[in-house]
Amino acid sequence: MSRGLTRRAWLGLATLGVVGAGVRPRIAAAQGHLANLAPEEPIAATLRRLFADRPIKDGAALIAIEMPLIAEDGGSVPIAVEVKSPMTPESHVKAIYILAEKNPRPLNVKMSLTPAAGQAFVATNLRLADSGPVRVVAEMSDGTVLMAAREVRVTVAGCAA
Amino acid sequence: MADPGRVKLAVPASVRRGTVARLRALVLHPQERVERQGGRSVERNYRFVNRVVVTYLGRDIVELEPSTAISENPSFTIPFRATETGPLKVTFFDTHGGRFEGTAEVKVA
Numbered sequence: 001m002s003r004g005l006t007r008r009a010w011l012g013l014a015t016l017g018v019v020g021a022g023v024r025p026r027i028a029a030a031q032g033h034l035a036n037l038a039p040e041e042p043i044a045a046t047l048r049r050l051f052a053d054r055p056i057k058d059g060a061a062l063i064a065i066e067m068p069l070i071a072e073d074g075g076s077v078p079i080a081v082e083v084k085s086p087m088t089p090e091s092h093v094k095a096i097y098i099l100a101e102k103n104p105r106p107l108n109v110k111m112s113l114t115p116a117a118g119q120a121f122v123a124t125n126l127r128l129a130d131s132g133p134v135r136v137v138a139e140m141s142d143g144t145v146l147m148a149a150r151e152v153r154v155t156v157a158g159c160a161a
Numbered sequence: 162m163a164d165p166g167r168v169k170l171a172v173p174a175s176v177r178r179g180t181v182a183r184l185r186a187l188v189l190h191p192q193e194r195v196e197r198q199g200g201r202s203v204e205r206n207y208r209f210v211n212r213v214v215v216t217y218l219g220r221d222i223v224e225l226e227p228s229t230a231i232s233e234n235p236s237f238t239i240p241f242r243a244t245e246t247g248p249l250k251v252t253f254f255d256t257h258g259g260r261f262e263g264t265a266e267v268k269v270a
Binding site: 103113125 | 221
């Protein structure tokens with residue numbers, strides 16, 4: 001065994017924090033590692049992680065979800081979400097979360113809004129791993145959390161995330 | 162993929178003052194999905210857009226945090242209340258330090 005570093009030198013490095021955590025700096029250019037992604041978990045765990053014990057109310061009357069009933073390609077499923085809100089500084093939607101219940105990592109996207117958006121709307125394309133509900137959660141400026149869902153049948157899975 | 166990182170924006174030609182219009186923003190990007198082997202995720206630095214910032218007249222109006230479960234070439238339709246003629250800027254950030262920007266001029270009539 002070579003003696004490149006003496007015991008004393010190792011101790012010195014350890015105190016400087018070079019050994020262990022120090023050798024894996026978290027730089028902006030390496031955010032795609034699994035540790036930085038949301039964990040693989042059932043959707044109930046995701047909701048608990050995001051909203052803790054806050055009650056999640058039925059938002060079907062305020063949240064409109066537009067999606068195809070049958071998605072042929074799970075790799076790209078269009079969705080459009082609109083949450084009814086005056087979008088004033090006193091009363092607006094703070095955030096919209098889109099979650100796919102059957103994806104290993106259920107959160108597809110989080111959108112944070114300001115009243116300057118004028119409307120609580122977003123449209124995008126999702127990857128869906130399997131047939132199941134797609135849930136939309138709206139977090140209002142007064143702290144209320146609302147949720148609505150749409151059932152989607154996926155013909156070819158999107159191998160989503 | 163031709164020209165990854167290219168940003169395309171679409172806004173209406175002209176918007177009435179005070180009304181809400183919608184911007185469509187797209188970036189050409191692989192938006193890599195997590196690979197699985199034997200039921201487990203493979204560890205590596207996946208390259209995907211994980212932050213999108215939309216500014217209008219220099220102020221942030223909307224921010225998005227997409228995951229790997231957003232389709233390749235991510236596109237988002239986003240509303241904004243047209244108050245003045247000025248720039249609407251969209252910046253896409255990816256997990257490998259990539260930064261892709263596009264600006265559209267909003268004409269308020």
